[in-house]
Amino acid sequence: MLILILIAVFVVAYANGANANFKGVASLFGSGTTSYRTAVNWAAVTTAAGCVAAMFLASSMLKAFSGKGLVPDALIAQPGFLLAVAASAAVTGVLATQFGFPVSTTHLLTGSLLGAGWIAGDVNAAKLWESFMKPLLISPVLAVLAGGVMYLVLKTLRLAPDHRTRTLDTLHFLSAGAVCFARGLNDTPKMAALLLGIGWLQDSAGMILIAIAMALGGLISAKAVAETLAHKITGMNPGQGFAANLATALLVTTASLHGLPVSTTHVSVGALLGIGITTRQAKWRTVIPVLAAWVITLPCSALVAALLFKILSP
Numbered sequence: 586m587l588i589l590i591l592i593a594v595f596v597v598a599y600a601n602g603a604n605a606n607f608k609g610v611a612s613l614f615g616s617g618t619t620s621y622r623t624a625v626n627w628a629a630v631t632t633a634a635g636c637v638a639a640m641f642l643a644s645s646m647l648k649a650f651s652g653k654g655l656v657p658d659a660l661i662a663q664p665g666f667l668l669a670v671a672a673s674a675a676v677t678g679v680l681a682t683q684f685g686f687p688v689s690t691t692h693l694l695t696g697s698l699l700g701a702g703w704i705a706g707d708v709n710a711a712k713l714w715e716s717f718m719k720p721l722l723i724s725p726v727l728a729v730l731a732g733g734v735m736y737l738v739l740k741t742l743r744l745a746p747d748h749r750t751r752t753l754d755t756l757h758f759l760s761a762g763a764v765c766f767a768r769g770l771n772d773t774p775k776m777a778a779l780l781l782g783i784g785w786l787q788d789s790a791g792m793i794l795i796a797i798a799m800a801l802g803g804l805i806s807a808k809a810v811a812e813t814l815a816h817k818i819t820g821m822n823p824g825q826g827f828a829a830n831l832a833t834a835l836l837v838t839t840a841s842l843h844g845l846p847v848s849t850t851h852v853s854v855g856a857l858l859g860i861g862i863t864t865r866q867a868k869w870r871t872v873i874p875v876l877a878a879w880v881i882t883l884p885c886s887a888l889v890a891a892l893l894f895k896i897l898s899p
Contacts (some may be wrong), residue, residue: 612826635769
């Protein structure tokens, strides 16, 4: 059972890397600033740096996604519960990535915790709202506003030109790296928390396992989601891409340092959409299915986790 939990968590992290590593560098590729391979390599390096930082800065997130306070401590210690949560997030994350939908690992894990906890008959509704649902609902709205406002401000200050310059390219690369760093900081403890119940966090072994899996997923399997993020949400030039990255990095880093489990997917796509609305280049034919995928992610993962926990329960 413990080996199965480790495998399931590794798959969750791999799917997370495949689905989410590129979110920080999508604007580099989408605006023509760099090639896909350069972008994906930069994402792997800077995300790994965020994973390392999470070992020291993300204790609040680690505790929240262990399930403490949401479900009874006795339930968290059950291998069947941990396996149901991890396997559910793994299955739904892999499927979404294969179809090219940029979904939220935060939603996958929250839904899985909720589904397995609901079958067990004990979920703290107040904790669910305050620590999970409220940040997830508010963050994409803030991201849309932040993306649009950030672009208008930078445009006014002549820091977001329509064409590439050496200075803009440097700032664009740095802002993309900042988004990936923030994502590693925010997402790593959510997945590593699944290993708490089996005692796999001594010497940060759990965090290291997650970092390796995320890097591999991003390097090997990111192409489908990369196309969606880079070319199907909105048209963008380098200045707009820089503005989207800056807004995303600020929001996600702030949330991470305060232990708030926001979705990097929601924030990054929201910032791009905010710019697309401002410039009237938003591609709604793609945006609407992506938003629909966000809505169904949580209930789908909850249902799968509930079924798995029911099967695994003695």
